[in-house]
Amino acid sequence: MDLRVNGEPHSLDLDPRTTLLDALREHMGLTGAKKGCDHGQCGACTVLLDGRRVNSCLILAVTLDGASVTTIEGLSHPVQEAFLEHDGFQCGYCTPGQICSAVGMLAEADGASLPDAEIRERMSGNLCRCGAYPNIVAAIREVAAR
Incomplete structure (x- = not known):
C-alpha cells in the first residue's frame, strides 16, 4: 500500500489489522500521535487525513492506499x-x-x-x-x- 505522510511517499507492507496509528508509530517512527485510549475516545492520536482530522487509532491503514496524512511532525501552522x-x-x-x-x-x-x-x-x-x-x-x- 502507498501512503503519503508529511509530504513524503511511503510504500508499506502491513498486516491488514494494523491501524494508521500503529503504522505511523511502529513502521515509520513518527511518534507524535500518541496511543491514549486506543478506542477513539481521547483524541491523543488525532492526525489530518486528506486535510480532515481523524482518530488514527480507529482507521485501518490498508484502507488508505493513496491517501495523504499529516502528523504533528509534518505540520507548520x-x-x-x-x-x-x-x-x-x-x-x-x-x-x-x-x-x-x-x-x-x-x-x-x-x-x-x-x-x-x-x-x-x-x-x-x-x-x-x-x-x-x-x-x-x-x-x-x-x-x-x-
Missing part, C-alpha cells in the same frame, strides 16, 4: 505558535492531537468566527487530563481571529 504563547499544554501528552484537531477544526470552520462555547464543542473529542482547556481555547480563538 500558526496554531503551534499560539499554543506556546497561551500555554495551551501542561504535560504535553495530548498536545500533538490537540494541535492537529485545532488545525482541522479551523479548516472546517472556513474562516467563521466561533464563540468559545463552539470551539469547546468542536474540540470535545480531544481530552486534556491536565485541564489546559481555557488556554487551548484562547490559542485557537487567537488563530481564528487572524
